[in-house]
Amino acid sequence: MGATAVITNKGENTYTEEFKGRTVTLKPGDTVTMPRHEAQEFMGTMSRALPNGGWTEKKMVINVHPEEDNEKEKFICQVDGQEFKNKADLEKHLTTAHRNQPMVKDK
Numbered sequence: 001m002g003a004t005a006v007i008t009n010k011g012e013n014t015y016t017e018e019f020k021g022r023t024v025t026l027k028p029g030d031t032v033t034m035p036r037h038e039a040q041e042f043m044g045t046m047s048r049a050l051p052n053g054g055w056t057e058k059k060m061v062i063n064v065h066p067e068e069d070n071e072k073e074k075f076i077c078q079v080d081g082q083e084f085k086n087k088a089d090l091e092k093h094l095t096t097a098h099r100n101q102p103m104v105k106d107k
Helices: 036-044 087-097
Strands: 004-009 015-019 022-026 031-035 060-064
Touching (some): 004 022, 022 031, 031 036, 036 060
């Protein structure tokens, strides 16, 4: 089957998003389990717009089940879907192709 991942809502509010044809709703502290590649895609989607014109942040944590983690790590641009052979190539792409878009860098 491949690796699975658990996503936990660490926010103070319930988070709801349409993802791959289904509604994902997570109350504070709730979790959802999905295949690792889907979880990474879910984590990469943008925060959603609120009716008042503001934004709500996605305050989620992803944990891959290590005993099932036999997949090779993939480095995929969440903006345009391009895949790269390593993290450095992905970061170079992000800073050149998407330099005018806000982003959060890993520490």
